[in-house]
Amino acid sequence: MSEAPSSDLLREHRLHPWSWLFVLLQQLRQFLLPLVALLVFGGGSGREGFWTGIGPLIAVGVLVVISVLQYFTYRYRIGRDGLSIREGWLHRSLREIPYSRVHNVVLHQTALHRLFGVAEVRLESAGGQKPEAQMRVLRLDQALALESLVKHRGQVLAVDTPVVPVDSLLSLPTAEVIRLGLVSNRGMIVMAAAFGAAWQLFPDQVMANYVETLGRRLFGYASHLQYGWFTTAAAVMALVLLALLALRLLSVVLALMQYHGFRLSEEARRLMVERGLLSRLRTSVARRRIQAWTLHEGMLHRLLKRRSLHIDTAVAEQQGKGDGRALKELAPIATPEACDALVRHLLPQVHWPRTDWIALPASAWWRLFLPGALLCVAGAAVLSAWQQHAWGLLPLLWLPWSAYASRQQARRAAYAVDERLVAIRGGWWSRYWRFAEIDKLQALRLVRSPIDRRMGTASLWLDTAGASGLAPSLQLRFLPEADARALYRQLSSALARRRLRW
Structure with missing residues (x-):
């Protein structure tokens, strides 16, 4: 059983007394390079040299005042349905954050956080350009209690409430982490x-x-x-x-x-990842917030017989400027069997791995080859005109390899669609499998370029929430026009009948 938050939780709380120090350190990181450059190269003589030397001290003093003011003006209240956050001195704001709108909870501890027994808490929602709330810093027990409240939608577990078991889905021993370092850049x-x-x-x-x-x-x-x-x-x-x-x-x-110490676990249909050696990161997201999946396998992955499993969630990472704390990696490195087992566990209603792949037409290879070939020829022409020598034609030596790589990519490219899932596969040197539930699709686009209209082909683009700029696009390229339109009608009908789940 559960009960509403106690009166102690309903009162306003402050941040940890040392929070101003961590805010100051965070601000100093942003201005470190200009301050150091000013100290090292801004010296001089006379009054100008004096102000140049004392300028960094004045800047640090201003940052200290701002950090202390933030501590005294920041308040938060834990309610039954959400959080209330009040902040500001001259410009004051009051923000209400319902628990149902929080998609991701991040607890971050650097070595200094662990020394003081505190943690930074970050609450993220879908589509936001910045976190809904970023608390620097709370006592560790307060941070864990707040994380539990968000997970259970504001319900405080009673003493006699049975503890929900935490299932460990994946853990990486040191040997696996070393393999991850070997395959990464x-x-x-x-x-x-x-x-x-x-x-x-x-x-x-x-x-x-x-x-x-x-x-x-x-x-x-x-x-x-x-x-x-x-x-x-x-x-x-x-x-x-x-x-x-x-x-x-x-x-x-x-x-x-x-x-180090990477562990993926599941509690009450919410996924949680803990990782880090000196700086510990603990982040969680509800399973239903996962929008798309990506399996990746590079050349070094294949040599070590490993893959990686990434997800897109409904939480935006500030247009690609996030600090990497959002939960994106369910398996940074694992065996293909372990990755497939994770997909089957988290998507029990879909069939994976697929066996019904539909390959692209054999003629698609030259469509992949054409952009690189035109760029290569243009580069050779510019170099030849500039150098006035046969050495300018060296870029043309890339064409045979580019043609071979395009044939291999076209041979592997395929797609699979059923009543629940749409999946694509592609790449050759670096391979990927990308898929999403049809209930998570937000929009469809049927695209035809002038070459498509000439060749009787079309491409179908599928959009989901929270797509990462680093992940391959979820698109079915160079399909025969009749197949593309039939698939477009099929998916459009499915999207019209079903409710968007995110």
């Missing part, structure tokens, strides 16, 4: 971000001079060795392999930091 992304940050932090001329000096030293050292071309090529290959190995090792370290 996190190391390369971090190195590129670090290089970009360094280029912004230091003046352009400083970075340019450093790169030029380093290049001269390397080439000067290599020229004094007087190696033959074969030895030089081998040395270059060894350096490239060493760099790739270093990036993979960095990817493994990052994977261990982010996914």
